[in-house]
Amino acid sequence: MDNSIKVKFDKIDRKILEILQANAKITNAQLSKDIGLSPAPTLERVKKLEQSGIIKSYHAKLDPEKIGLGVSTFVLVSLIGHNKGNIDAFMKEINQIPEVIECHHITGTGDFILKIIAKDITAYQKLMLEKVSEIKEVDSMQSMVILSTFKDSKVLPIPE
Amino acid sequence: MDNSIKVKFDKIDRKILEILQANAKITNAQLSKDIGLSPAPTLERVKKLEQSGIIKSYHAKLDPEKIGLGVSTFVLVSLIGHNKGNIDAFMKEINQIPEVIECHHITGTGDFILKIIAKDITAYQKLMLEKVSEIKEVDSMQSMVILSTFKDSKVLPIPE
DNA sequence: ATTTGTACCGCATAAAATTCTGAAAAAATT
DNA sequence: AATTTTTTCAGAATTTTATGCGGTACAAAT
Numbered sequence: 102m103d104n105s106i107k108v109k110f111d112k113i114d115r116k117i118l119e120i121l122q123a124n125a126k127i128t129n130a131q132l133s134k135d136i137g138l139s140p141a142p143t144l145e146r147v148k149k150l151e152q153s154g155i156i157k158s159y160h161a162k163l164d165p166e167k168i169g170l171g172v173s174t175f176v177l178v179s180l181i182g183h184n185k186g187n188i189d190a191f192m193k194e195i196n197q198i199p200e201v202i203e204c205h206h207i208t209g210t211g212d213f214i215l216k217i218i219a220k221d222i223t224a225y226q227k228l229m230l231e232k233v234s235e236i237k238e239v240d241s242m243q244s245m246v247i248l249s250t251f252k253d254s255k256v257l258p259i260p261e
Numbered sequence: 262m263d264n265s266i267k268v269k270f271d272k273i274d275r276k277i278l279e280i281l282q283a284n285a286k287i288t289n290a291q292l293s294k295d296i297g298l299s300p301a302p303t304l305e306r307v308k309k310l311e312q313s314g315i316i317k318s319y320h321a322k323l324d325p326e327k328i329g330l331g332v333s334t335f336v337l338v339s340l341i342g343h344n345k346g347n348i349d350a351f352m353k354e355i356n357q358i359p360e361v362i363e364c365h366h367i368t369g370t371g372d373f374i375l376k377i378i379a380k381d382i383t384a385y386q387k388l389m390l391e392k393v394s395e396i397k398e399v400d401s402m403q404s405m406v407i408l409s410t411f412k413d414s415k416v417l418p419i420p421e
Numbered sequence: 422a423t424t425t426g427t428a429c430c431g432c433a434t435a436a437a438a439t440t441c442t443g444a445a446a447a448a449a450t451t
Numbered sequence: 452a453a454t455t456t457t458t459t460c461a462g463a464a465t466t467t468t469a470t471g472c473g474g475t476a477c478a479a480a481t
Contacts, residue, residue, distance in 0.1 A: 108327050118328070121321035125285055129469065139430050144469070146428095155327045160415040161281035162318045167268050168278070169420040175335070175367065175374055192411050204412040207335065209405040214335055220420045245369040251352050252364040255320040260329040260380045289438060299461050304439070 108153045113138065115259050117146055118155070122256040125159045162255065170218050172225045173247040176233070178213040179240045191238040198232050210243075268313045273298065275419050277306055278315070282416040285319045322415065330378050332385045333407040336393070338373040341400045351398040358392050370403075 110118070116136050120127060127135075133143035150156045165173065180187055188206070195204050195215070203216035215233075219225040233239065270278070276296050280287060287295075293303035310316045325333065340347055348366070355364050355375070363376035375393075379385040393399065 110328075118321070118323060122323060123320070125319035125321045128467085130467090138428095140469080141431080141471085142429055153327070154324055156321050157324050158322045158415075159285035160283070160320055160322060161278070161285045161316050162320060162415075163278060163282060163417055164314055164317050165417060167313070167315045168270075168417065170417060173365075175365075196412060199414075199416070199418040201412065202414045202417065203410070205333075205335075205410045206408040207405040208408060209403065214405060218417055224420075243369065245367040245374060248366040248368060250363070250365045252356060252361065254359075254362050255318075255322075256359070257323055257325060257328065257330060257362065257378055258359040260384075288436090290436090298459095300438080301440085301462080302460050305459085 108155055110150070110155065114146055114150060115261075117143070117150065118259060119256065121147070121156065165218060169220055171221050172219045173250075174217045174219075174225065175245045175247070176215040176217055176229075177210055177243040177245075178215060178233075179242075180212050180238045181240045182238070183212065187238045191236060194236045194238075198228070200228050201233075268315055270310070270315065274306055274310060275421075277303070277310065278419060279416065281307070281316065325378060329380055331381050332379045333410075334377045334379075334385065335405045335407070336375040336377055336389075337370055337403040337405075338375060338393075339400045339402075340372050340398045342398070343372065347398045351396060354396045354398075358388070360388055361393075 113136055117132065120132060120135060129140050129144050129147070132147075133140045136143060138146075147156075165171070180191055191213070192204070195201050200217050200219055201215050202218055203214075205214050206212065207214050217225070217228070217233075219228055229242070229244070233242065273296055277292065280292060280295060289300050289304050289307070292307075293300045296303060298306075307316075325331070340351055351373070352364070355361050360377050360379055361375050362378055363374075365374050366372065367374050377385070377388070377393075379388055389402070389404070393402065
């Protein structure tokens with residue numbers, strides 16, 4: 102049995118997705134030229150991709166430095182227990198901390214990996230001590246400070 | 262001396278940035294209502310934020326599952342040497358692998374952390390064996406497979 | 422061969438973005 | 452405190468873009 106949600110899209114749709122991932126602000130007219138269709142069916146395809154949930158949302162990407170966010174980190178977090186209750190409680194706390202941009206449940210070293218962004222090291226330390234460490238389900242943490250980012254692509258490689 | 266690029270923005274700009282991070286497809290008319298200005302100055306502010314580089318770009322966010330990307334991982338990579346030449350060579354190779362979505366230079370355990378996305382475990386293994394491991398500057402690697410993602414916010418917390 | 426459905430185009434219209442002009446507010450200067 | 456200068460704003464006009472609507476071609480199925 103196959104429970105996965107299948108949404109089919111062809112070569113043209115794939116091209117649309119690639120373009121919109123890289124540049125969501127392109128006009129429909131330009132997009133239609135790039136993919137070799139007229140504007141009407143182009144827009145129709147985009148709408149379908151949105152409705153089907155293949156395109157989830159559109160976002161502006163900011164320059165962290167320019168808005169005063171100088172420190173980004175990954176944090177490996179181990180919980181004291183691995184039962185559902187603990188994980189849910191942990192997640193609830195994490196969701197209330199806007200500086201925690203990502204939270205993934207992972208295999209391997211720790212239980213979770215977080216991506217955190219803060220103004221500076223001082224603000225980061227404060228955040229970790231007063232917010233993250235305070236979550237009672239948290240056992241140990243290991244921080245990895247990002248020294249520089251070489252690649253941060255918003256374009257996923259669509260298979261086939 | 263302060264070499265950082267200072268770009269000032271006020272409370273209204275901050276609100277614009279928050280909104281556009283969460284929803285880049287909002288119309289200028291609606292955005293202007295949300296922030297309490299008329300369309301003309303609202304657009305002017307957005308354009309300035311774009312020109313100053315505070316807003317870097319706009320992107321469509323896709324559903325990885327629905328485009329057939331079932332496996333995401335973080336990989337800690339140690340290089341055999343830490344000199345600039347090695348790092349540059351490594352970066353050059355990494356940039357040619359579209360499945361590597363992110364690459365950050367970090368402190369701590371390893372030298373780099375990568376975010377990789379692939380169709381399935383088989384494709385992931387193949388990618389790691391034939392592409393990533395083959396980079397001669399790579400010493401050791403440690404993979405962390407993402408079991409589930411609880412938070413993946415595109416909204417950075419703007420300080421002040 | 423006929424039907425049925427799908428995807429396309431071109432055009433008309435609606436909506437949105439953008440530009441322009443002048444007024445008001447804020448900041449700086451005297 | 453008054454004046455000048457600069458910045459920011461609103462409203463209307465214009466341009467650009469998105470959207471909706473037949474109508475047509477093509478493909479698959481009967």
